[in-house]
Amino acid sequence: MPASTQELAEATRRRHRREKFVTHLCLLLGVLIFVFPIYLTLIGSTHDVNTIGRGEVPLLPGAQALPNYAQAWAAGGGRYMGTPAGTMLVNSLVMALLIAVGKIAISLTSAYAVVFFRFPLRMVFFWLIFITLMLPVEVRIIPTFQVMVNLGLTNTMAGLVIPLxxxxxxxxxxxxxxxxxxxxxxxxxxxxxxxPIRFFLDVVLPLSRTNIAALFVILFIYGWNQYLWPLLMVNDRSLETIVVGLTKMIGTGDQQNEWNVIMATAVFALLPPVAVVVLMQRWFVKGLTETEK
Known part of the structure; x- marks a missing residue:
C-alpha cells in the first residue's frame, strides 16, 4: 500500500475515533444532566431536615435513610401529613394500571371493528375518534368534570379513571x-x-403482543404522571395520588419544609414507573422498532 494511502487510512481512523469520543462525551453529559437531580433526591432522602434546610446537601449518603423512608411510607410529611406515601402509591398504581389496561382494551376493540368489519358510517366514527387528538386536555376538562359531577363520580376511583x-x-x-x-x-x-371473536383472540392478539407491550409502558407512565385531573376530581385524602400529594407536601412562604421526607416520597414515586420500564424494556423496544409482523 502506498504511503499516501496508508496516511489517508490512518487519518480516517483518527477521525472516526475522534467522532466516537465526541459522541460518547455528549451522551455522558446528557446522562449526567438527567441523572444528577435524581441522585440529589436520593442522597437528600438519607439526611436530616436541618442539613437540607441549611442548603448543605452532601454528595454522599447520610444516616437517616430508614427513619425518613419509614415516616414517608407510614405518615407522610411536610405541611400535608394526612396521607402516607404507601396509600398514595397504591392509589397511583391502581389508577395507572386501570388507565393503561382500559386504553389498550378499548383501542384494540375499536380498531379491530374499524378495520375488519363493514358497517355504515364506519370511517366517520374513526375520524370522529381521530379528531379528538386535535383537542387539548384543557378544552375538554371542564365539560368532562361537569359530567362526572352529574354522575356522582367525584372522589371515586371510577371518576379518576373512566374519562382517561x-x-x-x-x-x-x-x-x-x-x-x-x-x-x-x-x-x-x-x-x-x-x-370474529375467535379470529381476534387467536390471530390478531398474538400478532399485536409487542405493540400492546410498548403501549402499556407508555400508557402506564401517562396514567402515573396525571396531575390536573386527580387534582380536580379528588378531595378525599384516601384517594390522593402521589404526584398530587408531593406538591401538597411542599409549603409556601417562610414555612420550613421537611425536605428529607419529601425527597423520600419522591423516590417512592420514581420506583413503579422505573420498574415497569426496566421489566418490559425488551418488549418496549421491540414493539417500537419491529417492522416485520
Missing amino acids: IASATATLLFRQFFLTIPDEYVEAAKIDGAG
Whole structure:
C-alpha cells in the first residue's frame, strides 16, 4: 500500500475515533444532566431536615435513610401529613394500571371493528375518534368534570379513571397495524370456521403482543404522571395520588419544609414507573422498532 494511502487510512481512523469520543462525551453529559437531580433526591432522602434546610446537601449518603423512608411510607410529611406515601402509591398504581389496561382494551376493540368489519358510517366514527387528538386536555376538562359531577363520580376511583381510558392515539396505532395483517389470514380463518371473536383472540392478539407491550409502558407512565385531573376530581385524602400529594407536601412562604421526607416520597414515586420500564424494556423496544409482523 502506498504511503499516501496508508496516511489517508490512518487519518480516517483518527477521525472516526475522534467522532466516537465526541459522541460518547455528549451522551455522558446528557446522562449526567438527567441523572444528577435524581441522585440529589436520593442522597437528600438519607439526611436530616436541618442539613437540607441549611442548603448543605452532601454528595454522599447520610444516616437517616430508614427513619425518613419509614415516616414517608407510614405518615407522610411536610405541611400535608394526612396521607402516607404507601396509600398514595397504591392509589397511583391502581389508577395507572386501570388507565393503561382500559386504553389498550378499548383501542384494540375499536380498531379491530374499524378495520375488519363493514358497517355504515364506519370511517366517520374513526375520524370522529381521530379528531379528538386535535383537542387539548384543557378544552375538554371542564365539560368532562361537569359530567362526572352529574354522575356522582367525584372522589371515586371510577371518576379518576373512566374519562382517561379512551385513547385516540392507541386506536390509530392499532388500526395502522391491523391494516398490515394479510387478507389471507382472514380468508384462512373463515375457511376454518373461525368467527370474529375467535379470529381476534387467536390471530390478531398474538400478532399485536409487542405493540400492546410498548403501549402499556407508555400508557402506564401517562396514567402515573396525571396531575390536573386527580387534582380536580379528588378531595378525599384516601384517594390522593402521589404526584398530587408531593406538591401538597411542599409549603409556601417562610414555612420550613421537611425536605428529607419529601425527597423520600419522591423516590417512592420514581420506583413503579422505573420498574415497569426496566421489566418490559425488551418488549418496549421491540414493539417500537419491529417492522416485520
